[in-house]
Amino acid sequence: MSTEVYDCIVIGAGIQGSCTAYHLAKNKQKTLLLEQFLLPHSRGSSHGQTRIIRKAYEEDFYTQMMQESYELWAQLEREAGVQLYRRTGLLVMGPENRKGFSQLKATMEKNKIPVEFLEKKEFNQHIPNVNLTDGNGALVDTTAGVLYADRSLRAVQGLYQTNGGVIKDGEKVIDIKPGDVVTVTTGSGLYRGRSLVITAGPWANKLMTCAGLQLPLKVVKINVCYWEEKIPGTYSVDHQFPCFIQMEPKEGEYDIYGLPSNEYPGLMKVCYHMGSETEPDERDKQKDRGDIDILARYITRCLPGLVPVPAVVESCMYTVTPDHHFILDCHPTYSNIIIGAGFSGHGFKFSPVVGKVLSQLAMGQIPSHDLSPFSIHRFQSNARSSL
Known part of the structure; x- marks a missing residue:
């Protein structure tokens, strides 16, 4: 010893x-x-190539922690001499009559986070190839972007x-x-x-x-899905397409999030923010694809420039508290x-x-x-x- x-x-x-x-x-x-x-x-x-970085949160404590986290990411970039972050902005869409979206707006305003509010009538000028769901509001966290994981x-x-x-x-x-x-x-x-x-x-x-x-703690397997652009580049990082979060439409459902096509050219990452419970050492035995059905319906309705069948499905795990x-x-x-x-x-x-x-x-x-x-x-x- x-x-x-x-x-x-x-x-x-x-x-x-x-x-x-x-x-x-x-x-x-x-x-x-x-x-x-x-x-x-x-x-x-x-693992995986990308994650979203954002200050857009409903809770003060997360937004405030992210202020320092951005500074520390910049410091890590300088020390490593490698680009770790790319600014794209984050489009947040959510039901205006639900507490979550209004709380997020209030937290961002209170903490003076740079944000653009998008009116329904001007939405498509700013964000082409996305259909905003009726009753949803939209805003952009302009400092958000992609972390290279x-x-x-x-x-x-x-x-x-x-x-x-x-x-x-x-x-x-x-x-x-x-x-x-x-x-x-x-x-x-x-x-x-x-x-x-x-x-x-x-x-x-x-x-x-x-x-x-x-x-x-509950462990869930996440299906990490990539969807093909009908016209390559439509939702790409090089065409300034933002990351997005579609806040849960109703109680008992979860957010949908997406990142512009980047790591796989011509494929956009769009995922459901929850999965099915699993044992961590038996992750690949969990075959539930109910979340993929939810995503396919959402893409058909709201992201018409994507083929609504995933081209690539990878796996990740969340460890979730109540x-x-x-x-x-x-x-x-x-x-x-x-x-x-x-x-x-x-x-x-x-x-x-x-x-x-x-x-x-x-x-x-x-x-x-x-x-x-x-x-x-x-x-x-x-x-x-x-x-």
Whole structure:
């Protein structure tokens, strides 16, 4: 057994764990980043070429965190010397008589986020080849755009290593022993750290069981769909087509979102913001395509320049909390075990600021953002500690 003791061990080298490890290494913390799969891989939630970055949120706390996240993404771009973000704007469409859309408008105005409101009569001049649903309002978050996901993950991991951090991939964690020094056992070895950060995505609950904690996390498989443009370029990033979110039309339904054709020329990414429950190690056995039927109907109605049959379907996983907000907190019993989980399909854009606050918790510092919306205690009746 090695006598080496790390300042911090981070489990899970997706974007949240990699950003956490990067901040720790920049703060001169001796850090080990453990990943169960060989890198790079497409088994979790951080792979794929693109994600939306935006400040358009209904909740103040997300919009305010995104202000700093944009600054940190720009800093990462400078440090890595690689473009990670492309500004396209984000078109948000939603029922004007529903609370969600009006709340989002109010939050953006309150936080002075640059926004353009589109009147129904001028909508098609600004946004061609999109049919605005009757009763929907529309606005554009002008600072929003596309994050290059795979490229971002590689850049952050590279910067972490440049700052002295160690990555060990292909090492599945099989046990965690809490204590003043936490002991982590993998299939290949045993590691010790003064603090531990668990950012294991869909595998978070399996790991937290070792530390006597169960959280109300649901893992769902997402069908990531790409749809062919009838005329190539109609919805392309080079033709200034924006990302979009169609807010849920009625209770019990979920948002639809899209990104302009970019990674696959001639194919636009349009997805349903929910999937079907799965076990993370059995993701590919989940064959439900009900969401694809919903998307095909929406595309036929609202995106007439796309062929309403997906040309490519890929897989991703969301780890979802009951309220769709993150968990960023210390273990209720062991303050040196930190948990970042439940990013609910909208966490990627936050990862530089999430990594910062998780690293602050791991270093015993007061986090630079109010983390009360992300506390474990909000699930007190569901968060079962067996200790």
